[in-house]
Amino acid sequence: MFRKTLIAAALASTFVPLASAMAAPPRWAPAHGYRAHNGDIAYRRTDDGIRYWQGNDGRYYCRKSNGTTGLLIGGVAGALIGRTIDTRGDRTPGTVLGAVGGALIGREIDRSSSRCR
Numbered sequence: 001m002f003r004k005t006l007i008a009a010a011l012a013s014t015f016v017p018l019a020s021a022m023a024a025p026p027r028w029a030p031a032h033g034y035r036a037h038n039g040d041i042a043y044r045r046t047d048d049g050i051r052y053w054q055g056n057d058g059r060y061y062c063r064k065s066n067g068t069t070g071l072l073i074g075g076v077a078g079a080l081i082g083r084t085i086d087t088r089g090d091r092t093p094g095t096v097l098g099a100v101g102g103a104l105i106g107r108e109i110d111r112s113s114s115r116c117r
Helices: 002-021 034-038 068-085 092-112
Strands: 051-054 060-062
Touching (some): 068 092
C-alpha cells in the first residue's frame, strides 16, 4: 500500500509542473513567439457565421473547410448508389467508381459552401 502511494506521489510531482509549463501564458504576459511578431488576431464574423480576420497586409482572410466531411459522406453515399446501380455479377467496380465519384463531388460541395466575401 505504501509503495503504490509513493509511486503515485512521484508521478504526480513529475506531471503537475509539466502541465503548468505547457499552459498558455496569460494575456498580460510579454509575448515572445507568434503573438510578438503578429499581434493578437481579432476575428470577426459575417452574417452567415464565417470567421475572418484582417492580416498585416490589409487583406481579409477566412478559415475555409478543407472538404474532409464532404469527402467522407460523399464517398459512402456514392459507394451505396454505385452498388445499387451495378446489379450484374461482381458489384465491386460499381461500388469503387461510385465511391470515388461521390467523394470528389462531396468534397467540392463542402469546399464551396463557405466563401469569404
